[in-house]
Amino acid sequence: MKVVKRAALATVAGLALAQSEANAQSSSLHGTPGMRRPLTLADSSWMYVKAEAPPEIQLNDLITVIVDEKSQLIEQAMLMRRQRTNVDANLQKWLQIRNFGLSPASQRLGSPEIQALYNLQNQVQANLRAADGLQFRISATVVDVKPNGNLVLEAHSEVKQNNELWQSSLSGIVRRQDVLPNNTVLSEDVAELSIKNFKGGHIRDSWRRGWLWLFLDRTKPF
Numbered sequence: 001m002k003v004v005k006r007a008a009l010a011t012v013a014g015l016a017l018a019q020s021e022a023n024a025q026s027s028s029l030h031g032t033p034g035m036r037r038p039l040t041l042a043d044s045s046w047m048y049v050k051a052e053a054p055p056e057i058q059l060n061d062l063i064t065v066i067v068d069e070k071s072q073l074i075e076q077a078m079l080m081r082r083q084r085t086n087v088d089a090n091l092q093k094w095l096q097i098r099n100f101g102l103s104p105a106s107q108r109l110g111s112p113e114i115q116a117l118y119n120l121q122n123q124v125q126a127n128l129r130a131a132d133g134l135q136f137r138i139s140a141t142v143v144d145v146k147p148n149g150n151l152v153l154e155a156h157s158e159v160k161q162n163n164e165l166w167q168s169s170l171s172g173i174v175r176r177q178d179v180l181p182n183n184t185v186l187s188e189d190v191a192e193l194s195i196k197n198f199k200g201g202h203i204r205d206s207w208r209r210g211w212l213w214l215f216l217d218r219t220k221p222f
Contacts, residue, residue: 051181057142058142060141060142060143062142062183063141063153063174063179064138064140064183065137065153065186066186067134067135067136067137067138067170067187067195068135068186068187069187069195070131070133071132072130073131074129075126076126076128077124077126077127077128078126079123080124081120081123082120082121083120084117084120085117085118085119086117086118087114087115087116087117087118088113088114088115089114091111091113092107134195134197136168138157138170139155140153140170141155146173149175150173150175150176151176153170153171153172153173153174153190154170154171155168156168156169164200165200166199167197167198168198169194169195170193170194170195171192171193172192172193173190173191
C-alpha cells in the first residue's frame with residue numbers, strides 16, 4: 001500500500017509541475033526576460049557618447065570651409081603619321097587677253113610641266129605626369145537658403161603684407177546635413193565649387209611671364 005501511495009503522490013506532483021510555468025535562473029543584469037526594456041546603446045554601453053545635434057543654420061551665418069583639393073593627371077600619347085603625295089601636272093592650254101577678249105595662247109617653249117614628290121613621316125611620343133594640391137581654411141557666409149534646405153556659401157579673403165597680396169574667393173552649395181557639429185564643412189561636400197586664388201607682389205613678379213613670352217607660349221609659332 002505504501003508503494004502505491006508514493007506512486008500516486010509522485011504522479012500528482014508531476015502533473016502540478018507540468019501545469020505551472022517553469023522559470024530558470026537568469027544572471028542577466030537587465031532583469032527577468034519578461035520585464036526587460038528594449039536594449040539600446042545609450043543604456044547598455046559605458047563608453048557611449050551622444051552625438052551632438054546639427055546646428056540650426058540660418059541666413060548670414062558663418063561656416064568654415066576646409067579646402068583640401070588634390071588632383072593627379074597621368075597621360076600617355078603616341079602619334080605616328082605617314083603621308084606620301086605625288087604631283088605630276090602638265091599645262092597644255094593657256095589663255096591670253098587680246099582686244100578686250102580671251103583667246104588661246106600658244107606655248108612656244110612647249111607645255112610647262114611640274115612633277116613633285118612629297119613624303120612626310122611624323123612620329124610623336126609624349127608622357128605627362130602632373131600632381132597638384134590646395135589646402136586652406138576660409139570662413140564663408142550663408143548668402144541664400146534654397147527651398148529644399150541647401151545652403152549657398154560665398155567667401156572672400158584678402159591678406160596684404162608690405163608689397164605681397166593674397167586674395168582668395170570661394171562659392172558653392174552644400175547640404176545642411178553635411179555641416180559638421182563644429183560648424184565646418186569639407187570642400188568635397190560642396191557642390192558647384194568655385195575657388196579662385198590670386199597672388200601679387202615681388203615674389204609673383206619674379207617668376208611671372210612677360211606678355212611676349214605669354215604670346216609665344218599660347219600661339220607656339222615655332
